[in-house]
Amino acid sequence: MAGSRRSNDWGFPRWRGYDEGREAATVRLCDRHGCEEKGDCPAPKSPNSPDRWYFCQKHAAEYNRGWDYFEGLDKEEAASRAKSEQAENAGYAEAQHYGWGGSGDGSRSADEMRALEVLELEADADFAEVKREWRARAKRVHPDVKPGDTEAAEEFQKLQLAYEILKSAEERREWKG
Numbered sequence: 318m319a320g321s322r323r324s325n326d327w328g329f330p331r332w333r334g335y336d337e338g339r340e341a342a343t344v345r346l347c348d349r350h351g352c353e354e355k356g357d358c359p360a361p362k363s364p365n366s367p368d369r370w371y372f373c374q375k376h377a378a379e380y381n382r383g384w385d386y387f388e389g390l391d392k393e394e395a396a397s398r399a400k401s402e403q404a405e406n407a408g409y410a411e412a413q414h415y416g417w418g419g420s421g422d423g424s425r426s427a428d429e430m431r432a433l434e435v436l437e438l439e440a441d442a443d444f445a446e447v448k449r450e451w452r453a454r455a456k457r458v459h460p461d462v463k464p465g466d467t468e469a470a471e472e473f474q475k476l477q478l479a480y481e482i483l484k485s486a487e488e489r490r491e492w493k494g
Contacts, residue, residue: 347373429486432479444487451480 347356354373360380362368372380387395425433425440433440436450455476456462463469 345371347371347376349373349376352376426486428482432482435475435479436483444483447480447483447487451476455480 345356346352347354348370349372352373354375356371356373358372358374358377359369360372360377362370364386370380387398390398430440433442433447436447436454438446438450442450455473458466458469458472458476460466460470460473
């Protein structure tokens with residue numbers, strides 16, 4: 318019995334953590350000179366470089382506080398980089414309207430928005446407002462009210478087209494909803 322060792326794994330609760338061995342674990346220290354904390358926060362040494370610094374949380378925060386992505390670039394190069402990144406990420410901005418649900422918050426098409434502009438209404442106007450404004454404007458420029466006036470006839474056609482676009486969109490929403 319002299320060679321038997323007692324295990325800490327018997328019974329419940331376990332007396333040591335899972336996946337723990339008796340051997341020493343390697344711990345990477347913070348790369349900041351003089352710091353003895355655990356360095357578990359990687360930070361790039363330079364842009365587009367695979368090399369990393371490993372800082373503790375305190376020094377990682379200090380490093381990130383002064384980080385400037387455009388440091389060392391002239392104005393034209395910084396502007397071109399900003400523009401290219403904005404173009405690469407534009408798909409995310411275009412998809413934002415799928416997260417919203419009501420009128421005036423991205424759920425209307427570009428044609429509907431132009432139709433609302435013709436009627437001089439806000440983007441969140443409901444169909445009752447659209448109908449009321451269309452009737453009021455159409456009465457002022459109707460060909461029966463102003464016979465022979467070509468400008469009034471063109472304005473009436475614009476109003477009719479805007480109303481038809483908004484009416485068909487409203488019918489589609491009612492049909493889906």
